[in-house]
Amino acid sequence: MEFGPESAEVLQQILRWRRDVRHFRTDPVPEDVLERLRRSMDFAPSVGNARPWRVIRVRDASLRLAVRDEFERCNQRAADQYDDATAAEYRRLKLAGLDAAPVHLAIFTVTDPTEGRGLGRQTMPATLRQSTAMAILALWLAARAENLGLGMVSILDPARIERLFDAPEAWEFSAYLCLGWPEFTDDTPLLHRVGWQEDQPTEWQER
Amino acid sequence: MEFGPESAEVLQQILRWRRDVRHFRTDPVPEDVLERLRRSMDFAPSVGNARPWRVIRVRDASLRLAVRDEFERCNQRAADQYDDATAAEYRRLKLAGLDAAPVHLAIFTVTDPTEGRGLGRQTMPATLRQSTAMAILALWLAARAENLGLGMVSILDPARIERLFDAPEAWEFSAYLCLGWPEFTDDTPLLHRVGWQEDQPTEWQER
Secondary structure, eight states: OOOOHHHHHHHHHHHHHOOBOOOBOOOOOOHHHHHHHHHHHTTSOOGGGOOOEEEEEOOOHHHHHHHHHHHHHHHHHHHHTSOHHHHHHHHHSOOOOTTTOSEEEEEEEESSOSTTTTTTOSSOTHHHHHHHHHHHHHHHHHHHHTTOEEEEEOOSOHHHHHHHTTOOTTEEEEEEEEEEOBSOOOSSOHHHHTTSSOOOOOOEEEO | OOOOHHHHHHHHHHHHTOOBOOOBOOOOOOHHHHHHHHHHHTTSOOGGGOOOEEEEEOOOHHHHHHHHHHHHHHHHHHHHTSOHHHHHHHHHSOOOOTTTOSEEEEEEEESSOSTTTTTTOSSOTHHHHHHHHHHHHHHHHHHHHTTOEEEEEOOSOHHHHHHHTTOOTTEEEEEEEEEEOBSOOOSSOHHHHTTSSOOOOOOEEEO
């Protein structure tokens, strides 16, 4: 398999126009699109080919409400950590699209999968969590290429979310994802645009 | 920005033909290609826009040798954990391309970055490590689209690698990457093809 230069260009555009979306329209996402997105996660790298990510599609209104309440609680506490001026700035940020996003996904990592037979993770068990993070990015990019937006919500207490979803003992909460059609598209991170944190390139050191 | 259906198709092809490569040719990778790959990492999502990944390009022969020795040591110990038949099967696997790959990258995560001002990680500090994992996948896909291969080596002791590279206190070792032109391309994971772990699709549960 040999890719031509236009493939690298398409990928760069998808990477450049991917955003953490918090502003969603409420229109539903067709099931065939969701099925393509589901399959894209299975193309993510995973340690030992273990595919340790577990996905719960959250449709129950009371569960969604409980997650939103938990986000509000954690977000308040996060704001309280800052000095007054920064807290005011923080409170003006919109950090989740939980109300409008039509699709909610709770993502977990199995910390003792039989799949993979332990390969590659004996000295670095964190590779399981890395695999899940990569599966989320595979989904994120596939969603962007379908003109969908995805937002990753981390302002949540993992232990509480695990209890809320009655997660099996070996499941560790990884992220809560909002998915849907974005209200607008942008090639600049919102946190850069609003002045919270500008883009800082990472140089490669040499040794 | 609106993507046409061909963009999603190109991304699916890149995802499908991405592999963890352990068989490299030794030809060098041009510097302008490496510069494009470096920039692709900066398009990865990161918590609070913190971009917590740090990259060391390892050119020093004695450092490379020390990493290879550490891999051999950990790989021996990993094999010893299995019963005899499985250990024999394990030892037949080629799990790293450290000898031939022209480019070596040691990837770390800063666990207390000032960038991002703590946003999004107060309840989930693991989001920093997730950000680094996603930056690695952005690099991996960008490399694949340039017909390069990448292999992620995790059979290493993180504390020893941190000491080897004199990593600052707040840097945590995330992965060691081999990069170069692959000896062959494949749309099936090597661990599936050789019978170590077949591909298992992840179904989405509903709640």
